[in-house]
Amino acid sequence: MTYEELLTEMALANERIIVMTAENRALVRNLPGILGKRFIDTGITEQTMIGASAGLALRGRIPVVHALAAFLTMRAFEFVRTDLGIANLPVKLSGFIPGLLSDGNGPTHQAIEDISIMRGIPNVTVFAPADEDDLVKMLPQIWQSKQPAYTRINTRKTGYEHAPFTMGKAEVITEGNDVTILTYGLLFEQALIAAEILKGEGLSVGLVNMRSLKPVDEQAILKASTQSNLVVTLEDHFLTGGLYSIVAEVLLKHQTTANVLPIALNEKWFRPALLPDVLQHEGFTGKQIAERILGYKTTYHQPQILTPEFSE
Amino acid sequence: MNNFDQQELKAIALKVREHIVRMSTDGGCFTGASLSAVDLIVYLYSNFLNINPSNLNDPGRDYLFLSKGHDVPALYGTLAELGLLDKERLKNHLSLNDHIYWHPNTNIPGIEFHSGSLGHLPSVAIGVAMDLKISGSNNKVVCILGDGELNEGTCWEAVLVANAYKLDNLLFVIDRNQFQANVRTEDLIPLEPLADKFKAFGAAVIRIDGHNFTDLHQAFTAYPFQQDKLNVIIADTVRGKGLPSIEERADRWFCNFTAGEIGQLLLELHGEHDTLLTSETLVVR
Numbered sequence: 147m148t149y150e151e152l153l154t155e156m157a158l159a160n161e162r163i164i165v166m167t168a169e170n171r172a173l174v175r176n177l178p179g180i181l182g183k184r185f186i187d188t189g190i191t192e193q194t195m196i197g198a199s200a201g202l203a204l205r206g207r208i209p210v211v212h213a214l215a216a217f218l219t220m221r222a223f224e225f226v227r228t229d230l231g232i233a234n235l236p237v238k239l240s241g242f243i244p245g246l247l248s249d250g251n252g253p254t255h256q257a258i259e260d261i262s263i264m265r266g267i268p269n270v271t272v273f274a275p276a277d278e279d280d281l282v283k284m285l286p287q288i289w290q291s292k293q294p295a296y297t298r299i300n301t302r303k304t305g306y307e308h309a310p311f312t313m314g315k316a317e318v319i320t321e322g323n324d325v326t327i328l329t330y331g332l333l334f335e336q337a338l339i340a341a342e343i344l345k346g347e348g349l350s351v352g353l354v355n356m357r358s359l360k361p362v363d364e365q366a367i368l369k370a371s372t373q374s375n376l377v378v379t380l381e382d383h384f385l386t387g388g389l390y391s392i393v394a395e396v397l398l399k400h401q402t403t404a405n406v407l408p409i410a411l412n413e414k415w416f417r418p419a420l421l422p423d424v425l426q427h428e429g430f431t432g433k434q435i436a437e438r439i440l441g442y443k444t445t446y447h448q449p450q451i452l453t454p455e456f457s458e
Numbered sequence: 459m460n461n462f463d464q465q466e467l468k469a470i471a472l473k474v475r476e477h478i479v480r481m482s483t484d485g486g487c488f489t490g491a492s493l494s495a496v497d498l499i500v501y502l503y504s505n506f507l508n509i510n511p512s513n514l515n516d517p518g519r520d521y522l523f524l525s526k527g528h529d530v531p532a533l534y535g536t537l538a539e540l541g542l543l544d545k546e547r548l549k550n551h552l553s554l555n556d557h558i559y560w561h562p563n564t565n566i567p568g569i570e571f572h573s574g575s576l577g578h579l580p581s582v583a584i585g586v587a588m589d590l591k592i593s594g595s596n597n598k599v600v601c602i603l604g605d606g607e608l609n610e611g612t613c614w615e616a617v618l619v620a621n622a623y624k625l626d627n628l629l630f631v632i633d634r635n636q637f638q639a640n641v642r643t644e645d646l647i648p649l650e651p652l653a654d655k656f657k658a659f660g661a662a663v664i665r666i667d668g669h670n671f672t673d674l675h676q677a678f679t680a681y682p683f684q685q686d687k688l689n690v691i692i693a694d695t696v697r698g699k700g701l702p703s704i705e706e707r708a709d710r711w712f713c714n715f716t717a718g719e720i721g722q723l724l725l726e727l728h729g730e731h732d733t734l735l736t737s738e739t740l741v742v743r
Contacts, residue, residue, distance in 0.1 A: 164592075183592045189622070194581040194615040201585020204571065205517070205593075209585075228575050229582060233564075 149173050149240075149301055152282045153210060156289060157181055163289070164202050167212040168195045170242055173299065174212060192217045196225035196237070203235035210289065215241030215257035215298065216248070219264055230294040231267040237294050239264075244274075244298040245332055245382035246416065247454065249424055253415035257298075262387020264296040265360040271313075272360040274298040276334030277306060284311040284357060302454065304335045314361035319353040325439055326352030326370035328389060329380040330359060335451075336425065337380055339432025343446045344439060356389060367396045371404035378407045378439060382430065385410040409438060422451035460540075462504045464671045470539050471500045472727065475700045477535030477548055479715075479723045485552040486714025487560060488528035490704055494635035494668070494695035495529035495602065499536045501674040502600060502631075511541050514567055520597050521570050521586050525579035526604030526633060527561045534558060534566070542568040577610030579603075580630065584620050587628040598681075599628045606638030609647050614659065620688035621660035629681060629689045630661075633668065635697040639711055640740070653692055661688040668693025703732045709739035 150173055157163040158180070165177050166186045178185045188195040192213050199209035211218070218241045219226070230237050241257060248255040265272045271293050275281035278301045288295045291313065309317050316328075325344060329337045334355050344351045352374055354366055370377050371393075379390040390408040397403055409430070416428050425431050429438065433448040462470070474496050482489040503509060507520040524533055537543035543566060550556030557565035561574030573579050583601040590597050603613060620628055634652065636642055643649050653663045662684030666673035677683075677691050696705055701723055704710035715723065715737050722733040 186588060186623075188619050191615045191619060193612050194584065194619050197578055197581025197612070197616075198585035198588060198619070200571070201582040201587070202589050203585070204582070205586055205589035207589055224575060225578065225581070228572075229578060232572060 147282045148278065149281060149285075149299065150176060152285060153177065154180055156286065157184065160208070162206060162208045164207045164209045165212075166195055166199055166209050168192045168217070170213045172242060173240065173301075192222040193225045196222045197229050199237045200229035200233060200235050203237050208236050208238065208289065210238045210240060212240045212242060214248075214255060215244035215260050216255050219257055219260040219296065223263060226264070226270065226294070227267045231269050234269040235294055236292050238289050239294070239296040240299050241296060242299050244300070246421060246424055246428070246430065247300065247332055249421040249454065250418050252418040256415050258383050258411055258415070259387065260296070260298065261359055261383050261389070262391070266387070269293055270360070271295045273358055274330035275300050275357060276308065276331060276355045277302050277304040279304070279306065280308045280311075280355065280357065283308055287311055287313050298331055300331055302332065302335065302452075304338075306338065308355070311357065314358050314363060316363035316366035317355040317357055318366060319355060320351060321373060322350040322352035323374060324349040324351065325376040325378060326354060326374040327378045327380055328354045328356055328367065328370060328393065330356040330389060331382060333380050333382055333430060336430055336432040336435055339449060340435035340439070343433060343436035343444060346446065347440060347444070359389070359392065362392055362396065364396045364400070367393050368400055368402070371397060371402065375405060376407060376439070377404050378409060380409045380435060383410055385412045407439065409435060420453050422453055425451055459506065459508055459510070460504050467500060467504055467671050470504065470536075471496050473539050474500055474532060474535035475727050476724060477538060478531045479701070479720060479727060481531045481534070481548065481551045482713045482723075483715045483717060483720050486712055487531050487551070488711065489531070489701075489713035490637070490698040490707070490710055491526065491528040491604065491635070492531040493699045493701060494697045495526075495532045495633045496535070496699070497669045497671065497674065498602065498631060498633060498693055498695070499529070499532050501671060501678070503536050503540050505675070506678045507598065507600065509568065514542070518595065518597060521583070521599045523571055523573070523579040523583045523599070523601040524562050524569070525573050525576070525601055526607050527574040527576070528604070529602070529633065530560070530562045533562065533569070537566065537568045576604070576607040577612035580613050580616035581619075583628055584616055584623070584625060587620070587625040588623060590627055591623070591625065597627070600631060601628070602631045602633060605632055605634045605636065605643050605649060605652075608632070608649055609638070617656065617659040617661055617688055624686040625688055626682045626685050629691065632690065632692045633695055634692050635695040636706070637697045637708065637711070641708055656690045656692075661690045663690045663692060665692040665694065668695040669699055700727055701733075702726065703735055711740050714738070
């Protein structure tokens with residue numbers, strides 16, 4: 147099932163759902179004809195769209211709003227904080243091409259502080275699915291909740307079949323004593339490859355798909371930190387405010403510590419190119435991740451990474 | 459809706475101005491911006507909007523959004539005079555025991571949404587108006603904006619979007635009191651010709667004297683003055699209206715009068731005499 151199929155099914159079953167976009171139709175091309183007046187395109191006005199979504203929610207609607215993640219979370223930030231956060235309205239933000247998924251667009255389009263700024267708003271929940279299967283397993287609960295939600299939309303197909311979703315729970319793929327990789331979103335695909343390489347090198351490897359970043363699964367983080375000698379936080383996000391910060395906050399809150407290796411974008415925007423090249427250039431391929439953790443080069447083969455279709 | 463006559467409206471407006479003066483001490487409030495909006499707000503609640511103490515949660519009610527925010531003392535006073543808010547609560551201005559403070563918030567019955575950050579409520583009002591159109595409801599949505607607030611680009615985005623969606627159930631009322639916070643609008647970011655700007659963006663516009671109840675009556679009974687368009691009423695007003703000692707004074711933006719001055723100002727409201735103000739003013743640089 148695709149994002150659009152899921153949204154269509156849920157919107158047809160629930161009159162309260164309104165689909166909105168600030169002229170970003172990649173995910174919702176067929177919905178104007180299907181939903182009629184319940185499809186609202188406000189034009190390139192992220193702020194006005196968020197304000198209007200608040201008004202619609204005041205009337206009992208559940209707006210699912212679409213824009214590129216960078217503009218949804220940053221251009222409209224104060225509207226999200228002030229109109230959705232303060233009022234705690236059930237508006238569902240679908241941020242398109244978050245993180246490295248903006249591949250060739252350049253730094254204007256890079257949403258790599260979105261987790262940080264969205265989770266900083268009281269009442270706003272934050273989610274980052276690993277792939278399309280994860281996405282469609284997560285969204286029904288996200289859309290049914292009474293809180294505002296920001297979701298990093300990720301429609302890539304990995305072939306991995308995910309466990310059912312529970313809000314605030316991580317998906318533990320494997321457990322391991324030597325190293326546990328905590329990750330979310332697009333890099334889950336590369337983390338699977340990295341974990342195989344690490345196992346091939348004789349390590350006991352854990353892998354956790356964090357999925358729900360706010361509320362976050364504190365127990366999964368604490369368990370990884372006690373079970374493994376090394377915890378790796380892997381994310382296509384600035385080092386500040388994302389998963390590395392979340393792990394630091396959780397460990398400090400529980401008055402414990404751990405040996406943590408952060409793999410993230412440290413104080414820089416990434417070099418724009420097609421996604422496979424971006425991953426390679428920035429050191430985020432599965433092979434590169436494994437070698438960062440091992441501390442030495444290997445002879446393993448990096449599987450081919452599929453280039454996403456142009457989808458802005 | 460009460461359909462008060464002019465004498466009744468004037469009497470209510472005078473009482474609302476008294477409330478504003480009483481809130482202008484012990485911490486103070488935005489007195490001038492409130493006084494310019496009094497007649498508008500009193501008229502809207504008395505004779506135009508279907509909003510009353512018994513229908514505040516009824517989906518069939520009309521909606522008022524106060525986007526400029528600083529004029530909330532005028533709204534507190536109006537809600538109190540029309541029975542939507544307990545008058546005793548006005549004594550709690552700035553008290554931790556209540557929610558009567560410098561910007562609108564939904565802890566006050568009759569206030570639909572918080573504001574204070576300018577340029578937000580035009581879009582929130584659009585969302586409500588969109589839902590009313592989708593649902594086939596005939597409720598009206600009014601959004602009061604300040605003229606200084608029109609510096610914010612989101613106000614103009616909202617006009618474009620409202621017209622695109624033919625939201626004639628939405629009415630923007632501009633409190634055109636000629637002042638931003640510290641300076642005259644025309645001396646900082648000029649707005650005139652303001653009606654032409656709204657018209658160029660596709661709205662239907664009427665311009666009136668915002669203190670004249672005959673003008674207000676004619677404009678609001680003419681609404682919607684054009685169908686399928688955003689309707690805009692530009693209400694020319696005077697900052698500080700009713701208190702000649704602070705009218706159109708840039709340095710009396712935020713007022714925190716002494717107890718002695720309050721007594722004098724209440725007399726001034728009734729036309730007895732001007733007040734010699736000695737309390738601190740805001741220096742305009």
